[in-house]
Amino acid sequence: MEFKEFGATGVKVPDIGLGTWQYRGGDAPIKKAVELGACLIDTAEMYGTEEAVGAAIRGMRDKVFIATKVSGNHLRYEQVIAAAEGSLRRLGIETIDLYQVHWPDPAVPIAETMGAMEKLVDEGKVRFIGVSNFYLKNLQEAEAAMKRHTIAANQVKYSLMQRGIEEDTLAYCQKNRITVIAYSPLARGALSTRTLLKNRRTLAALQQIASETGKTMTQVALNWCIAKPGVIAIPKTDKVERVVEMCGASGWKLSPSQTVALEKAFPVSV
Ligand SMILES: NC(=O)c1ccc[n+]([C@@H]2O[C@H](COP(=O)([O-])OP(=O)(O)OC[C@H]3O[C@@H](n4cnc5c(N)ncnc54)[C@H](OP(=O)(O)O)[C@@H]3O)[C@@H](O)[C@H]2O)c1
Secondary structure: OOEEEOOOOOOEEEOEOEEOOOOOOOHHHHHHHHHOOOOEEEOOHHHOOHHHHHHHHOOOHHHOEEEEEEOOOOOOHHHHHHHHHHHHHHHOOOOEEEEEEOOOOOOOOHHHHHHHHHHHHHOOOEEEEEEEOOOHHHHHHHHHOOOOOOEEEEEEEOEOOEOHHHHOHHHHHHHOOOEEEEEOOOOOOOOOOOOOOOOHHHHHHHHHHHHHHOOOHHHHHHHHHHOOOOEEEOOEOOOHHHHHHHHOOOOOOOOHHHHHHHHHHOOOOO
């Protein structure tokens, strides 16, 4: 597993973590991910998986980087504080490593939300602040609203099939040392299976590179993502063998010509 600096924090995180939206895998896949170094586990108050994550990491808290989120409909000051306390309780931990605003709510002033996020850091309940689904303008507004801390990460949709952040958000995050956490990096499984990847040209390109590299389609798709500076990916699976496969996406490199071939085959989309 390779590690990247997390934002400008000096802390290192793996370039592959594990997502848990709709996760029903029990302890074993999470434990396997941590064992293989994919120790960033992403959850959210709205996923209903914080208890499962908490149970799986019991006894190895010090080896895990826990990322969770306050829902975008809980962004008033007191709601953020209460949501964090609920997440801490369900996870059974004392500090959330990364607390993310799940999506922006234009009805709540961003300064109110970020003020609560900063208070949680001041109280030691949160180590690092993140946002999610914040594209350039929202991200800049959130940064401007902060007084004492900075935004370490922005969790956004990014995969070979969803490259909208390349328009401006990705470059901004790279320049300003905000880690991009790529969600749905397998396009919800479409990049992993022949049956789901309907476009013949894109399927052929992915299969061709998989055969050249001796990797699976999943590994090629994830490797393409994490090859970008400042980007890590959090694929989700319920299955131990797929955790092993996903971790095998780290630690090697596509050649420049393979990257070009892939990017040509997958049209830029939002
Ligand atoms: N911040 C946000 O708004 C937001 C939104 C969406 C997601 N996320 C985060 O990002 C994580 C990942 O995104 P995601 O869950 O949307 O999608 P994803 O990681 O792109 O894809 C996950 C899906 O791919 C399937 N899959 C994995 N490996 C496979 C293989 N080798 N063959 C066939 N299918 C395979 C998984 O099924 P199995 O489980 O059966 O393996 C699962 O259904 C989430 O869990 C969540 O933590 C965040």
